[in-house]
Amino acid sequence: MGTTTANRAALTIGLAAWLLAGCAAPLYSASPSSVPQSAARIATHGFAGETFTSTSVQAACLLTPGGPEIQFTVSGQASGPYPGSFTASGSMLDFALFKRLTFSETFDVASGTQTLSGTAQATKQIKFPGCQKNEKKDFFVVKNGSYQANGSGKTDVHFTETQFTQSFQ
Secondary structure (H helix, E strand, O other): HHHHHHHHHHHHHHHHHHHHHHHOOOOOOOOOHHOOOOHHHHHHOOOOOOEEEEEEEEEEEEOOEEEEEEEEEEEEEEEEEOOOEEEEEEEEEEEEOOOOEEEEEEEEEEOOOEEEEEEEEEEEOOEEOOOOOOOOEEEEEEEEEEOOOOOOEEEEEEEEEEEEEEEEE
């Protein structure tokens, strides 16, 4: 092998190494301005301004040893800062032994390419007359419940056998 051939081989190997090293470099930098705006908004404002509405309500009213309980699952339209669809499930329990009403819920919002999840709960400012199956009037209302979803705030819920609305502050 002559000097020219050896130089060409070294040059080819060096050029290949240089090109491969360039491929490993990041194509973009993760600067603060590249953080999705909605993620930054959730951290700062939570779900404030979001509203869930649904006429797709599935519920069961149970008479438990602790008292009457509604278990529900809903799906529908999310509007506000995170438009899209939502699903939620939870329960409302009139825990008669302790004279306490409790509301708990988990929810997911599909907005664009994101899925946002959270929980809501309340133990005060609840209106729940118990199970009214004979009259087909199961309902409950939650005022100033709390929610947690990469931020926190207050939520109001209105539930009937045919409609569900929830707003976030």
